[in-house]
Amino acid sequence: MKKLLLPLLLSAALLPAVAQAQQKKDSYRFVVVPKVVHPWFDAVNEGAKKAAQMIQAQTGAKVVIDYQAPQKADVVEQNQILERAIATKPDGIIVDLLDGKGNRAVLQEALKRKIPVGVFDSVPPEGMNLTSIGADFCEQANIAAERLAKLLGGKGEVAIMKGVPTAPNHAIRAECHEKTFAKYPGIKVVAHGIDNDDIETAQKQAAAIMQANPNLKGWVACDAAGPIGVGQAIKEAGKAGKVILVGLDDLPEMVQLVKDGVADSSSASRPDMQGYWSVIALWQNTLGMKTPKYIDTGTVVITKNNLTTYK
Structure with missing residues:
Protein backbone atom coordinates (compact mmCIF):
# COMPACT_ATOMS: atom_id res chain seq x y z
CA MET A 1 0.00 0.00 0.00
CA LYS A 2 2.84 2.39 0.89
CA LYS A 3 4.47 1.69 -2.49
CA LEU A 4 1.29 2.79 -4.28
CA LEU A 5 0.73 5.85 -2.09
CA LEU A 6 3.87 7.77 -3.09
CA PRO A 7 3.20 7.71 -6.86
CA LEU A 8 -0.39 8.76 -6.21
CA LEU A 9 0.74 11.69 -4.07
CA LEU A 10 3.30 12.73 -6.68
CA SER A 11 0.69 12.58 -9.45
CA ALA A 12 -1.69 14.72 -7.41
CA ALA A 13 1.04 17.26 -6.77
CA LEU A 14 1.81 17.48 -10.49
CA LEU A 15 -1.81 17.92 -11.63
CA PRO A 16 -1.90 21.75 -11.27
CA ALA A 17 1.30 22.10 -13.33
CA VAL A 18 -0.04 19.78 -16.04
CA ALA A 19 -3.34 21.64 -16.13
CA GLN A 20 -1.53 24.95 -16.44
CA ALA A 21 0.69 23.60 -19.24
CA GLN A 22 -2.33 22.37 -21.19
CA GLN A 23 -4.45 25.50 -20.79
CA LYS A 24 -6.51 26.01 -23.95
CA LYS A 25 -7.22 29.22 -25.86
CA ASP A 26 -10.22 30.24 -27.92
CA SER A 27 -8.08 31.35 -30.85
CA TYR A 28 -4.54 31.18 -32.22
CA ARG A 29 -2.62 33.08 -34.88
CA PHE A 30 0.56 31.60 -36.29
CA VAL A 31 2.81 33.59 -38.65
CA VAL A 32 4.56 31.74 -41.49
CA VAL A 33 7.54 33.54 -43.07
CA PRO A 34 9.21 31.77 -46.04
CA LYS A 35 12.34 32.81 -47.90
CA VAL A 36 10.50 34.41 -50.81
CA VAL A 37 7.31 34.36 -52.88
CA HIS A 38 7.57 30.94 -54.50
CA PRO A 39 5.32 27.99 -55.45
CA TRP A 40 7.24 25.66 -53.12
CA PHE A 41 6.28 27.84 -50.18
CA ASP A 42 2.67 27.90 -51.36
CA ALA A 43 2.71 24.16 -50.64
CA VAL A 44 4.14 24.88 -47.18
CA ASN A 45 1.30 27.32 -46.59
CA GLU A 46 -1.27 24.70 -47.64
CA GLY A 47 0.22 22.25 -45.16
CA ALA A 48 0.06 24.89 -42.42
CA LYS A 49 -3.62 25.47 -43.21
CA LYS A 50 -4.32 21.74 -42.93
CA ALA A 51 -2.78 21.77 -39.45
CA ALA A 52 -4.96 24.76 -38.55
CA GLN A 53 -8.04 22.86 -39.70
CA MET A 54 -7.05 19.86 -37.62
CA ILE A 55 -6.54 21.95 -34.48
CA GLN A 56 -9.87 23.69 -35.01
CA ALA A 57 -11.66 20.37 -35.51
CA GLN A 58 -10.15 18.85 -32.37
CA THR A 59 -10.31 21.83 -30.01
CA GLY A 60 -12.97 24.18 -31.35
CA ALA A 61 -10.45 27.05 -31.25
CA LYS A 62 -10.17 29.38 -34.24
CA VAL A 63 -6.74 29.09 -35.89
CA VAL A 64 -5.43 31.69 -38.35
CA ILE A 65 -2.37 31.11 -40.54
CA ASP A 66 -0.82 34.50 -41.28
CA TYR A 67 1.40 33.86 -44.33
CA GLN A 68 3.86 36.69 -45.05
CA ALA A 69 6.37 36.16 -47.87
CA PRO A 70 9.23 38.49 -48.88
CA GLN A 71 8.98 39.63 -52.49
CA LYS A 72 12.64 38.72 -53.02
CA ALA A 73 15.18 36.56 -51.20
CA ASP A 74 16.56 39.40 -49.09
CA VAL A 75 17.41 38.98 -45.41
CA VAL A 76 16.71 42.66 -44.63
CA GLU A 77 13.20 42.39 -46.05
CA GLN A 78 12.64 39.09 -44.25
CA ASN A 79 13.75 40.59 -40.94
CA GLN A 80 11.42 43.56 -41.43
CA ILE A 81 8.52 41.14 -41.91
CA LEU A 82 9.55 39.29 -38.75
CA GLU A 83 9.83 42.52 -36.77
CA ARG A 84 6.34 43.60 -37.82
CA ALA A 85 5.02 40.15 -36.95
CA ILE A 86 6.59 40.28 -33.48
CA ALA A 87 4.94 43.65 -32.83
CA THR A 88 1.52 42.05 -33.38
CA LYS A 89 2.20 39.44 -30.66
CA PRO A 90 1.20 36.28 -32.52
CA ASP A 91 0.96 32.88 -30.81
CA GLY A 92 3.99 31.68 -32.74
CA ILE A 93 6.26 32.28 -35.73
CA ILE A 94 7.83 29.79 -38.13
CA VAL A 95 10.45 30.94 -40.59
CA ASP A 96 12.67 29.57 -43.34
CA LEU A 97 15.91 31.41 -42.67
CA LEU A 98 17.68 33.33 -45.41
CA ASP A 99 20.76 33.89 -43.27
CA GLY A 100 21.29 32.27 -39.86
CA LYS A 101 23.60 35.03 -38.64
CA GLY A 102 21.52 37.80 -40.17
CA ASN A 103 18.26 36.45 -38.72
CA ARG A 104 19.56 35.69 -35.23
CA ALA A 105 18.85 39.03 -33.52
CA VAL A 106 15.22 39.22 -34.63
CA LEU A 107 14.59 35.61 -33.57
CA GLN A 108 16.08 36.37 -30.17
CA GLU A 109 13.77 39.37 -29.87
CA ALA A 110 10.75 37.14 -30.51
CA LEU A 111 11.86 34.68 -27.83
CA LYS A 112 12.52 37.56 -25.42
CA ARG A 113 8.87 38.55 -25.86
CA LYS A 114 7.77 34.95 -25.09
CA ILE A 115 6.66 34.24 -28.67
CA PRO A 116 7.30 30.60 -29.67
CA VAL A 117 9.59 30.34 -32.70
CA GLY A 118 10.42 27.45 -35.00
CA VAL A 119 12.30 27.04 -38.28
CA PHE A 120 11.35 24.95 -41.30
CA ASP A 121 13.38 23.86 -44.31
CA SER A 122 16.38 25.18 -42.40
CA VAL A 123 18.49 24.74 -39.29
CA PRO A 124 18.47 27.14 -36.30
CA PRO A 125 21.27 29.67 -35.85
CA GLU A 126 24.12 28.12 -33.89
CA GLY A 127 23.36 27.92 -30.18
CA MET A 128 19.63 28.62 -30.50
CA ASN A 129 17.43 25.84 -29.15
CA LEU A 130 14.61 25.93 -31.71
CA THR A 131 12.65 23.06 -33.22
CA SER A 132 13.45 22.64 -36.91
CA ILE A 133 11.25 20.80 -39.40
CA GLY A 134 12.54 19.57 -42.74
CA ALA A 135 14.45 16.97 -44.70
CA ASP A 136 18.03 15.90 -44.03
CA SER A 269 11.37 17.11 -49.42
CA ARG A 270 7.57 17.29 -48.88
CA PRO A 271 6.85 21.01 -48.27
CA ASP A 272 3.24 20.39 -47.25
CA MET A 273 4.42 18.17 -44.38
CA GLN A 274 6.88 20.86 -43.30
CA GLY A 275 4.09 23.43 -43.05
CA TYR A 276 1.81 21.00 -41.21
CA TRP A 277 4.29 19.88 -38.55
CA SER A 278 5.66 23.40 -38.06
CA VAL A 279 2.22 24.61 -36.98
CA ILE A 280 1.65 21.53 -34.81
CA ALA A 281 4.96 22.19 -33.03
CA LEU A 282 4.06 25.86 -32.43
CA TRP A 283 0.65 24.87 -31.09
CA GLN A 284 2.28 22.41 -28.68
CA ASN A 285 4.61 25.21 -27.53
CA THR A 286 1.60 27.38 -26.68
CA LEU A 287 0.34 24.55 -24.46
CA GLY A 288 3.60 24.59 -22.54
CA MET A 289 4.85 21.37 -24.10
CA LYS A 290 8.44 20.81 -25.19
CA THR A 291 8.93 19.86 -28.83
CA PRO A 292 11.67 17.80 -30.54
CA LYS A 293 14.87 19.44 -31.63
CA TYR A 294 14.32 18.12 -35.16
CA ILE A 295 11.37 16.69 -37.10
CA ASP A 296 12.49 14.91 -40.27
CA THR A 297 9.81 15.00 -42.98
CA GLY A 298 11.86 12.64 -45.14
CA THR A 299 13.03 12.56 -48.73
CA VAL A 300 11.61 10.72 -51.73
CA VAL A 301 13.37 10.19 -55.06
CA ILE A 302 11.11 10.83 -58.05
CA THR A 303 11.80 8.99 -61.31
CA LYS A 304 9.77 8.13 -64.40
CA ASN A 305 8.94 4.82 -62.71
CA ASN A 306 7.09 6.33 -59.72
CA LEU A 307 5.64 9.58 -61.06
CA THR A 308 2.10 8.56 -60.15
CA THR A 309 2.85 6.78 -56.87
CA TYR A 310 5.62 8.67 -55.04
CA LYS A 311 3.31 10.83 -52.89
Missing part, protein backbone atom coordinates in the same frame (compact mmCIF):
# COMPACT_ATOMS: atom_id res chain seq x y z
CA PHE A 137 19.62 18.38 -46.42
CA CYS A 138 22.98 16.63 -46.65
CA GLU A 139 21.36 13.25 -47.25
CA GLN A 140 19.23 14.85 -49.97
CA ALA A 141 22.32 16.31 -51.67
CA ASN A 142 24.23 13.04 -51.37
CA ILE A 143 21.38 11.13 -53.01
CA ALA A 144 21.38 13.53 -55.98
CA ALA A 145 25.16 13.74 -56.39
CA GLU A 146 25.64 9.97 -56.07
CA ARG A 147 22.91 9.35 -58.64
CA LEU A 148 24.43 11.81 -61.10
CA ALA A 149 27.96 10.44 -60.61
CA LYS A 150 26.79 6.89 -61.30
CA LEU A 151 24.74 7.94 -64.33
CA LEU A 152 27.93 9.53 -65.70
CA GLY A 153 29.96 6.42 -64.97
CA GLY A 154 32.07 8.37 -62.48
CA LYS A 155 33.47 10.69 -65.16
CA GLY A 156 32.62 14.13 -66.51
CA GLU A 157 32.24 17.84 -65.84
CA VAL A 158 29.31 18.89 -63.63
CA ALA A 159 27.83 22.10 -62.25
CA ILE A 160 25.95 23.02 -59.07
CA MET A 161 23.10 25.55 -58.90
CA LYS A 162 23.50 26.92 -55.36
CA GLY A 163 20.24 28.79 -54.73
CA VAL A 164 20.68 31.41 -51.98
CA PRO A 165 24.25 30.85 -50.69
CA THR A 166 23.56 32.31 -47.22
CA ALA A 167 20.47 30.13 -46.66
CA PRO A 168 21.45 27.33 -44.25
CA ASN A 169 19.73 24.52 -46.17
CA HIS A 170 21.08 25.62 -49.55
CA ALA A 171 24.61 26.00 -48.12
CA ILE A 172 24.46 22.52 -46.54
CA ARG A 173 23.33 20.95 -49.81
CA ALA A 174 26.08 22.73 -51.77
CA GLU A 175 28.77 21.56 -49.37
CA CYS A 176 27.51 17.98 -49.40
CA HIS A 177 27.27 17.96 -53.22
CA GLU A 178 30.95 18.98 -53.34
CA LYS A 179 32.00 16.31 -50.82
CA THR A 180 30.17 13.56 -52.68
CA PHE A 181 31.61 14.54 -56.05
CA ALA A 182 35.09 14.64 -54.46
CA LYS A 183 34.82 10.87 -53.91
CA TYR A 184 34.93 10.41 -57.70
CA PRO A 185 38.34 11.33 -59.21
CA GLY A 186 36.79 11.46 -62.67
CA ILE A 187 34.10 13.99 -61.71
CA LYS A 188 35.06 17.65 -61.92
CA VAL A 189 32.86 20.51 -60.64
CA VAL A 190 33.53 23.25 -63.20
CA ALA A 191 30.89 25.87 -62.36
CA HIS A 192 28.44 27.16 -59.77
CA GLY A 193 25.30 29.20 -60.34
CA ILE A 194 23.52 31.44 -57.84
CA ASP A 195 19.83 31.81 -58.65
CA ASN A 196 18.48 33.26 -55.37
CA ASP A 197 15.56 30.81 -55.61
CA ASP A 198 14.34 32.33 -58.87
CA ILE A 199 13.55 30.19 -61.93
CA GLU A 200 14.32 32.86 -64.55
CA THR A 201 17.69 33.66 -62.95
CA ALA A 202 18.53 29.95 -62.83
CA GLN A 203 17.64 29.54 -66.51
CA LYS A 204 19.85 32.45 -67.57
CA GLN A 205 22.79 31.33 -65.43
CA ALA A 206 22.51 27.72 -66.57
CA ALA A 207 22.46 28.79 -70.23
CA ALA A 208 25.58 30.93 -69.73
CA ILE A 209 27.39 28.17 -67.83
CA MET A 210 26.65 25.55 -70.50
CA GLN A 211 27.82 27.90 -73.23
CA ALA A 212 31.05 28.56 -71.36
CA ASN A 213 31.54 24.85 -70.59
CA PRO A 214 30.65 22.89 -73.76
CA ASN A 215 31.80 19.61 -72.20
CA LEU A 216 29.44 19.91 -69.23
CA LYS A 217 27.69 16.59 -68.61
CA GLY A 218 25.48 17.10 -65.56
CA TRP A 219 23.71 19.33 -63.03
CA VAL A 220 22.52 19.19 -59.43
CA ALA A 221 20.74 21.96 -57.52
CA CYS A 222 20.38 23.26 -53.97
CA ASP A 223 16.92 24.88 -54.22
CA ALA A 224 13.54 24.17 -55.79
CA ALA A 225 13.68 26.93 -58.42
CA GLY A 226 17.19 26.09 -59.62
CA PRO A 227 16.59 22.76 -61.37
CA ILE A 228 13.48 24.06 -63.14
CA GLY A 229 15.53 26.89 -64.64
CA VAL A 230 18.35 24.48 -65.47
CA GLY A 231 15.88 22.14 -67.16
CA GLN A 232 14.49 24.98 -69.25
CA ALA A 233 18.03 25.93 -70.32
CA ILE A 234 18.81 22.31 -71.26
CA LYS A 235 15.66 22.14 -73.41
CA GLU A 236 16.36 25.46 -75.12
CA ALA A 237 19.94 24.39 -75.89
CA GLY A 238 18.72 21.08 -77.37
CA LYS A 239 20.81 19.16 -74.84
CA ALA A 240 18.14 16.91 -73.31
CA GLY A 241 19.73 13.49 -72.93
CA LYS A 242 23.21 14.96 -73.42
CA VAL A 243 23.35 16.95 -70.18
CA ILE A 244 21.89 15.01 -67.23
CA LEU A 245 19.89 16.89 -64.60
CA VAL A 246 19.16 15.44 -61.17
CA GLY A 247 16.71 17.90 -59.67
CA LEU A 248 15.26 18.88 -56.33
CA ASP A 249 11.71 18.83 -54.94
CA ASP A 250 8.43 18.12 -56.69
CA LEU A 251 6.98 21.34 -58.04
CA PRO A 252 4.77 20.57 -61.08
CA GLU A 253 7.38 22.00 -63.46
CA MET A 254 10.07 19.72 -61.96
CA VAL A 255 7.87 16.65 -62.18
CA GLN A 256 7.11 17.51 -65.81
CA LEU A 257 10.83 17.72 -66.60
CA VAL A 258 11.24 14.19 -65.25
CA LYS A 259 8.20 13.02 -67.23
CA ASP A 260 9.59 14.58 -70.42
CA GLY A 261 13.03 13.04 -69.91
CA VAL A 262 14.77 16.40 -69.55
CA ALA A 263 15.62 15.52 -65.93
CA ASP A 264 16.59 12.03 -64.85
CA SER A 265 15.04 12.37 -61.40
CA SER A 266 14.40 14.66 -58.44
CA SER A 267 14.83 14.45 -54.67
CA ALA A 268 11.68 15.80 -52.98
Whole structure:
Protein backbone atom coordinates (compact mmCIF):
# COMPACT_ATOMS: atom_id res chain seq x y z
CA MET A 1 0.00 0.00 0.00
CA LYS A 2 2.84 2.39 0.89
CA LYS A 3 4.47 1.69 -2.49
CA LEU A 4 1.29 2.79 -4.28
CA LEU A 5 0.73 5.85 -2.09
CA LEU A 6 3.87 7.77 -3.09
CA PRO A 7 3.20 7.71 -6.86
CA LEU A 8 -0.39 8.76 -6.21
CA LEU A 9 0.74 11.69 -4.07
CA LEU A 10 3.30 12.73 -6.68
CA SER A 11 0.69 12.58 -9.45
CA ALA A 12 -1.69 14.72 -7.41
CA ALA A 13 1.04 17.26 -6.77
CA LEU A 14 1.81 17.48 -10.49
CA LEU A 15 -1.81 17.92 -11.63
CA PRO A 16 -1.90 21.75 -11.27
CA ALA A 17 1.30 22.10 -13.33
CA VAL A 18 -0.04 19.78 -16.04
CA ALA A 19 -3.34 21.64 -16.13
CA GLN A 20 -1.53 24.95 -16.44
CA ALA A 21 0.69 23.60 -19.24
CA GLN A 22 -2.33 22.37 -21.19
CA GLN A 23 -4.45 25.50 -20.79
CA LYS A 24 -6.51 26.01 -23.95
CA LYS A 25 -7.22 29.22 -25.86
CA ASP A 26 -10.22 30.24 -27.92
CA SER A 27 -8.08 31.35 -30.85
CA TYR A 28 -4.54 31.18 -32.22
CA ARG A 29 -2.62 33.08 -34.88
CA PHE A 30 0.56 31.60 -36.29
CA VAL A 31 2.81 33.59 -38.65
CA VAL A 32 4.56 31.74 -41.49
CA VAL A 33 7.54 33.54 -43.07
CA PRO A 34 9.21 31.77 -46.04
CA LYS A 35 12.34 32.81 -47.90
CA VAL A 36 10.50 34.41 -50.81
CA VAL A 37 7.31 34.36 -52.88
CA HIS A 38 7.57 30.94 -54.50
CA PRO A 39 5.32 27.99 -55.45
CA TRP A 40 7.24 25.66 -53.12
CA PHE A 41 6.28 27.84 -50.18
CA ASP A 42 2.67 27.90 -51.36
CA ALA A 43 2.71 24.16 -50.64
CA VAL A 44 4.14 24.88 -47.18
CA ASN A 45 1.30 27.32 -46.59
CA GLU A 46 -1.27 24.70 -47.64
CA GLY A 47 0.22 22.25 -45.16
CA ALA A 48 0.06 24.89 -42.42
CA LYS A 49 -3.62 25.47 -43.21
CA LYS A 50 -4.32 21.74 -42.93
CA ALA A 51 -2.78 21.77 -39.45
CA ALA A 52 -4.96 24.76 -38.55
CA GLN A 53 -8.04 22.86 -39.70
CA MET A 54 -7.05 19.86 -37.62
CA ILE A 55 -6.54 21.95 -34.48
CA GLN A 56 -9.87 23.69 -35.01
CA ALA A 57 -11.66 20.37 -35.51
CA GLN A 58 -10.15 18.85 -32.37
CA THR A 59 -10.31 21.83 -30.01
CA GLY A 60 -12.97 24.18 -31.35
CA ALA A 61 -10.45 27.05 -31.25
CA LYS A 62 -10.17 29.38 -34.24
CA VAL A 63 -6.74 29.09 -35.89
CA VAL A 64 -5.43 31.69 -38.35
CA ILE A 65 -2.37 31.11 -40.54
CA ASP A 66 -0.82 34.50 -41.28
CA TYR A 67 1.40 33.86 -44.33
CA GLN A 68 3.86 36.69 -45.05
CA ALA A 69 6.37 36.16 -47.87
CA PRO A 70 9.23 38.49 -48.88
CA GLN A 71 8.98 39.63 -52.49
CA LYS A 72 12.64 38.72 -53.02
CA ALA A 73 15.18 36.56 -51.20
CA ASP A 74 16.56 39.40 -49.09
CA VAL A 75 17.41 38.98 -45.41
CA VAL A 76 16.71 42.66 -44.63
CA GLU A 77 13.20 42.39 -46.05
CA GLN A 78 12.64 39.09 -44.25
CA ASN A 79 13.75 40.59 -40.94
CA GLN A 80 11.42 43.56 -41.43
CA ILE A 81 8.52 41.14 -41.91
CA LEU A 82 9.55 39.29 -38.75
CA GLU A 83 9.83 42.52 -36.77
CA ARG A 84 6.34 43.60 -37.82
CA ALA A 85 5.02 40.15 -36.95
CA ILE A 86 6.59 40.28 -33.48
CA ALA A 87 4.94 43.65 -32.83
CA THR A 88 1.52 42.05 -33.38
CA LYS A 89 2.20 39.44 -30.66
CA PRO A 90 1.20 36.28 -32.52
CA ASP A 91 0.96 32.88 -30.81
CA GLY A 92 3.99 31.68 -32.74
CA ILE A 93 6.26 32.28 -35.73
CA ILE A 94 7.83 29.79 -38.13
CA VAL A 95 10.45 30.94 -40.59
CA ASP A 96 12.67 29.57 -43.34
CA LEU A 97 15.91 31.41 -42.67
CA LEU A 98 17.68 33.33 -45.41
CA ASP A 99 20.76 33.89 -43.27
CA GLY A 100 21.29 32.27 -39.86
CA LYS A 101 23.60 35.03 -38.64
CA GLY A 102 21.52 37.80 -40.17
CA ASN A 103 18.26 36.45 -38.72
CA ARG A 104 19.56 35.69 -35.23
CA ALA A 105 18.85 39.03 -33.52
CA VAL A 106 15.22 39.22 -34.63
CA LEU A 107 14.59 35.61 -33.57
CA GLN A 108 16.08 36.37 -30.17
CA GLU A 109 13.77 39.37 -29.87
CA ALA A 110 10.75 37.14 -30.51
CA LEU A 111 11.86 34.68 -27.83
CA LYS A 112 12.52 37.56 -25.42
CA ARG A 113 8.87 38.55 -25.86
CA LYS A 114 7.77 34.95 -25.09
CA ILE A 115 6.66 34.24 -28.67
CA PRO A 116 7.30 30.60 -29.67
CA VAL A 117 9.59 30.34 -32.70
CA GLY A 118 10.42 27.45 -35.00
CA VAL A 119 12.30 27.04 -38.28
CA PHE A 120 11.35 24.95 -41.30
CA ASP A 121 13.38 23.86 -44.31
CA SER A 122 16.38 25.18 -42.40
CA VAL A 123 18.49 24.74 -39.29
CA PRO A 124 18.47 27.14 -36.30
CA PRO A 125 21.27 29.67 -35.85
CA GLU A 126 24.12 28.12 -33.89
CA GLY A 127 23.36 27.92 -30.18
CA MET A 128 19.63 28.62 -30.50
CA ASN A 129 17.43 25.84 -29.15
CA LEU A 130 14.61 25.93 -31.71
CA THR A 131 12.65 23.06 -33.22
CA SER A 132 13.45 22.64 -36.91
CA ILE A 133 11.25 20.80 -39.40
CA GLY A 134 12.54 19.57 -42.74
CA ALA A 135 14.45 16.97 -44.70
CA ASP A 136 18.03 15.90 -44.03
CA PHE A 137 19.62 18.38 -46.42
CA CYS A 138 22.98 16.63 -46.65
CA GLU A 139 21.36 13.25 -47.25
CA GLN A 140 19.23 14.85 -49.97
CA ALA A 141 22.32 16.31 -51.67
CA ASN A 142 24.23 13.04 -51.37
CA ILE A 143 21.38 11.13 -53.01
CA ALA A 144 21.38 13.53 -55.98
CA ALA A 145 25.16 13.74 -56.39
CA GLU A 146 25.64 9.97 -56.07
CA ARG A 147 22.91 9.35 -58.64
CA LEU A 148 24.43 11.81 -61.10
CA ALA A 149 27.96 10.44 -60.61
CA LYS A 150 26.79 6.89 -61.30
CA LEU A 151 24.74 7.94 -64.33
CA LEU A 152 27.93 9.53 -65.70
CA GLY A 153 29.96 6.42 -64.97
CA GLY A 154 32.07 8.37 -62.48
CA LYS A 155 33.47 10.69 -65.16
CA GLY A 156 32.62 14.13 -66.51
CA GLU A 157 32.24 17.84 -65.84
CA VAL A 158 29.31 18.89 -63.63
CA ALA A 159 27.83 22.10 -62.25
CA ILE A 160 25.95 23.02 -59.07
CA MET A 161 23.10 25.55 -58.90
CA LYS A 162 23.50 26.92 -55.36
CA GLY A 163 20.24 28.79 -54.73
CA VAL A 164 20.68 31.41 -51.98
CA PRO A 165 24.25 30.85 -50.69
CA THR A 166 23.56 32.31 -47.22
CA ALA A 167 20.47 30.13 -46.66
CA PRO A 168 21.45 27.33 -44.25
CA ASN A 169 19.73 24.52 -46.17
CA HIS A 170 21.08 25.62 -49.55
CA ALA A 171 24.61 26.00 -48.12
CA ILE A 172 24.46 22.52 -46.54
CA ARG A 173 23.33 20.95 -49.81
CA ALA A 174 26.08 22.73 -51.77
CA GLU A 175 28.77 21.56 -49.37
CA CYS A 176 27.51 17.98 -49.40
CA HIS A 177 27.27 17.96 -53.22
CA GLU A 178 30.95 18.98 -53.34
CA LYS A 179 32.00 16.31 -50.82
CA THR A 180 30.17 13.56 -52.68
CA PHE A 181 31.61 14.54 -56.05
CA ALA A 182 35.09 14.64 -54.46
CA LYS A 183 34.82 10.87 -53.91
CA TYR A 184 34.93 10.41 -57.70
CA PRO A 185 38.34 11.33 -59.21
CA GLY A 186 36.79 11.46 -62.67
CA ILE A 187 34.10 13.99 -61.71
CA LYS A 188 35.06 17.65 -61.92
CA VAL A 189 32.86 20.51 -60.64
CA VAL A 190 33.53 23.25 -63.20
CA ALA A 191 30.89 25.87 -62.36
CA HIS A 192 28.44 27.16 -59.77
CA GLY A 193 25.30 29.20 -60.34
CA ILE A 194 23.52 31.44 -57.84
CA ASP A 195 19.83 31.81 -58.65
CA ASN A 196 18.48 33.26 -55.37
CA ASP A 197 15.56 30.81 -55.61
CA ASP A 198 14.34 32.33 -58.87
CA ILE A 199 13.55 30.19 -61.93
CA GLU A 200 14.32 32.86 -64.55
CA THR A 201 17.69 33.66 -62.95
CA ALA A 202 18.53 29.95 -62.83
CA GLN A 203 17.64 29.54 -66.51
CA LYS A 204 19.85 32.45 -67.57
CA GLN A 205 22.79 31.33 -65.43
CA ALA A 206 22.51 27.72 -66.57
CA ALA A 207 22.46 28.79 -70.23
CA ALA A 208 25.58 30.93 -69.73
CA ILE A 209 27.39 28.17 -67.83
CA MET A 210 26.65 25.55 -70.50
CA GLN A 211 27.82 27.90 -73.23
CA ALA A 212 31.05 28.56 -71.36
CA ASN A 213 31.54 24.85 -70.59
CA PRO A 214 30.65 22.89 -73.76
CA ASN A 215 31.80 19.61 -72.20
CA LEU A 216 29.44 19.91 -69.23
CA LYS A 217 27.69 16.59 -68.61
CA GLY A 218 25.48 17.10 -65.56
CA TRP A 219 23.71 19.33 -63.03
CA VAL A 220 22.52 19.19 -59.43
CA ALA A 221 20.74 21.96 -57.52
CA CYS A 222 20.38 23.26 -53.97
CA ASP A 223 16.92 24.88 -54.22
CA ALA A 224 13.54 24.17 -55.79
CA ALA A 225 13.68 26.93 -58.42
CA GLY A 226 17.19 26.09 -59.62
CA PRO A 227 16.59 22.76 -61.37
CA ILE A 228 13.48 24.06 -63.14
CA GLY A 229 15.53 26.89 -64.64
CA VAL A 230 18.35 24.48 -65.47
CA GLY A 231 15.88 22.14 -67.16
CA GLN A 232 14.49 24.98 -69.25
CA ALA A 233 18.03 25.93 -70.32
CA ILE A 234 18.81 22.31 -71.26
CA LYS A 235 15.66 22.14 -73.41
CA GLU A 236 16.36 25.46 -75.12
CA ALA A 237 19.94 24.39 -75.89
CA GLY A 238 18.72 21.08 -77.37
CA LYS A 239 20.81 19.16 -74.84
CA ALA A 240 18.14 16.91 -73.31
CA GLY A 241 19.73 13.49 -72.93
CA LYS A 242 23.21 14.96 -73.42
CA VAL A 243 23.35 16.95 -70.18
CA ILE A 244 21.89 15.01 -67.23
CA LEU A 245 19.89 16.89 -64.60
CA VAL A 246 19.16 15.44 -61.17
CA GLY A 247 16.71 17.90 -59.67
CA LEU A 248 15.26 18.88 -56.33
CA ASP A 249 11.71 18.83 -54.94
CA ASP A 250 8.43 18.12 -56.69
CA LEU A 251 6.98 21.34 -58.04
CA PRO A 252 4.77 20.57 -61.08
CA GLU A 253 7.38 22.00 -63.46
CA MET A 254 10.07 19.72 -61.96
CA VAL A 255 7.87 16.65 -62.18
CA GLN A 256 7.11 17.51 -65.81
CA LEU A 257 10.83 17.72 -66.60
CA VAL A 258 11.24 14.19 -65.25
CA LYS A 259 8.20 13.02 -67.23
CA ASP A 260 9.59 14.58 -70.42
CA GLY A 261 13.03 13.04 -69.91
CA VAL A 262 14.77 16.40 -69.55
CA ALA A 263 15.62 15.52 -65.93
CA ASP A 264 16.59 12.03 -64.85
CA SER A 265 15.04 12.37 -61.40
CA SER A 266 14.40 14.66 -58.44
CA SER A 267 14.83 14.45 -54.67
CA ALA A 268 11.68 15.80 -52.98
CA SER A 269 11.37 17.11 -49.42
CA ARG A 270 7.57 17.29 -48.88
CA PRO A 271 6.85 21.01 -48.27
CA ASP A 272 3.24 20.39 -47.25
CA MET A 273 4.42 18.17 -44.38
CA GLN A 274 6.88 20.86 -43.30
CA GLY A 275 4.09 23.43 -43.05
CA TYR A 276 1.81 21.00 -41.21
CA TRP A 277 4.29 19.88 -38.55
CA SER A 278 5.66 23.40 -38.06
CA VAL A 279 2.22 24.61 -36.98
CA ILE A 280 1.65 21.53 -34.81
CA ALA A 281 4.96 22.19 -33.03
CA LEU A 282 4.06 25.86 -32.43
CA TRP A 283 0.65 24.87 -31.09
CA GLN A 284 2.28 22.41 -28.68
CA ASN A 285 4.61 25.21 -27.53
CA THR A 286 1.60 27.38 -26.68
CA LEU A 287 0.34 24.55 -24.46
CA GLY A 288 3.60 24.59 -22.54
CA MET A 289 4.85 21.37 -24.10
CA LYS A 290 8.44 20.81 -25.19
CA THR A 291 8.93 19.86 -28.83
CA PRO A 292 11.67 17.80 -30.54
CA LYS A 293 14.87 19.44 -31.63
CA TYR A 294 14.32 18.12 -35.16
CA ILE A 295 11.37 16.69 -37.10
CA ASP A 296 12.49 14.91 -40.27
CA THR A 297 9.81 15.00 -42.98
CA GLY A 298 11.86 12.64 -45.14
CA THR A 299 13.03 12.56 -48.73
CA VAL A 300 11.61 10.72 -51.73
CA VAL A 301 13.37 10.19 -55.06
CA ILE A 302 11.11 10.83 -58.05
CA THR A 303 11.80 8.99 -61.31
CA LYS A 304 9.77 8.13 -64.40
CA ASN A 305 8.94 4.82 -62.71
CA ASN A 306 7.09 6.33 -59.72
CA LEU A 307 5.64 9.58 -61.06
CA THR A 308 2.10 8.56 -60.15
CA THR A 309 2.85 6.78 -56.87
CA TYR A 310 5.62 8.67 -55.04
CA LYS A 311 3.31 10.83 -52.89
